[in-house]
Amino acid sequence: MINRKSAAALIIGDEILSGKTLDTNTQTLAKHLVRMGVTLQKTETIRDSVDIISEAVKRLSESHDMVFTSGGIGPTLDDLTYEGVAKAFGLNLLKHEATIARMHEIQPNLVLNEARLRMATLPEKCDAIWTGGLWVPLVCVHNVYVLPGIPRLFSSMIESIPSDHFGDVPPRERKILWCDLAEGDLAATLDKAAKEYDVAIGSYPATNNDSKKLYRTMVTVEGDEADIVIAAAEQLKGALNARYGTV
Amino acid sequence: MINRKSAAALIIGDEILSGKTLDTNTQTLAKHLVRMGVTLQKTETIRDSVDIISEAVKRLSESHDMVFTSGGIGPTLDDLTYEGVAKAFGLNLLKHEATIARMHEIQPNLVLNEARLRMATLPEKCDAIWTGGLWVPLVCVHNVYVLPGIPRLFSSMIESIPSDHFGDVPPRERKILWCDLAEGDLAATLDKAAKEYDVAIGSYPATNNDSKKLYRTMVTVEGDEADIVIAAAEQLKGALNARYGTV
Structure with missing residues (x-):
């Protein structure tokens, strides 16, 4: 009997629930988890709300080995995922200097206004996994992996997670x-x-x-x-x- | 302030969670609910398991005005949605004569073996909403609407629900x-x-x-x-x- 990790996905965004956007990240994640020998047990799609995100992150984090979120980490006020994840674990949000440094390095002409600095304001003590060519961090808090909703970023970043995070077991x-x-x-x-x-x-x-x-x-x-x-x-x-x- | 109904979607099937199939029914449902003035609050995708289906149906049914399920109503042993819905409400499964009659009428050459009769074995006292040209019923149990996973059937059948089920309010x-x-x-x-x-x-x-x-x-x-x-x-x-x- 192979001991496989269990996973849940949390898709965050009113745009999915109102039909404006077709979620393809679930399938991208599902295929990757099959390759990595992890069992995706369930997915949930929820609205952009700090309380709803926080409740779902906490609950899924307690009942699964790994949780992957998609969406809600942009610069506008409807992007609430970092806040929801921080609240789930009782953490503060802090400016993340390594992200700001990568913004400067990778996009030197980007104006670092308040909105963009929100994208570098992360739950304290989080880990960041970097993806070549991107300044957006894949934020890890405990067993929760926070990813962007944009499919091409989601897809590249999921591939950047080291294989030992998944338990190094063969696929079914x-x-x-x-x-x-x-x-x-x-x-x-x-x-x-x-x-x-x-x-x-x-x-x-x-x-x-x-x-x-x-x-x-x-x-x-x-x-x-x-x-x-x-x-x-x-x-x-x-x-x-x-x-x-x-x- | 318009009093809108709230809805949840429950997508049932290992094929979604293993990445074999891209779920498009959520977007079809989401767009229809926007047109009908209903607010889709959340969706969940779960495995083919009677206990998991039953738990999710009961919980979502209690917390939302309407629940829409997709998938798990075919003739094989991995199709467990009717059983899960029946268990959620403490109901028996019974042969549904109107469905069998429509099978005979619409597909006279269909062999009614045990497997196909499973597709006409429905939670007792359910309502059936019929879609022109199809014998598959849209089964309603309390506020739960049970739909097939096949996108072209899902799409036709969702359109057959009378508009007064949605509360007859204008869209946002x-x-x-x-x-x-x-x-x-x-x-x-x-x-x-x-x-x-x-x-x-x-x-x-x-x-x-x-x-x-x-x-x-x-x-x-x-x-x-x-x-x-x-x-x-x-x-x-x-x-x-x-x-x-x-x-």
């Missing part, structure tokens, strides 16, 4: 089968395999947006033990009208 | 400004306007994926009172290098 083994059968016709076979092997089996009907054209159902077989997953997938492939694939 | 007024200024340079002006008018102001830097090319920051001005929102947006438009737009 995953096999994908593409089937020409409808989900309702293969359910009994999947149920039988799930009971016979120690694997998690998922099945997903093709949707409008799928790029793989020649299937009706995607079946995933996952587990910690590679040989068991492979055996279960082989057995299913024989029992169903299926071929292996990748996503 | 929203104005969008596209600005050539960087977020850090316009923050002080936005803060001043937010204090002067009773409006919510959001600002969002342009990202890689934006289709509007000629701006650096999108500013949104929202509120219940149309004339106040318009006045605040006009004042901002004058103070910033901005033009009105739509999203």
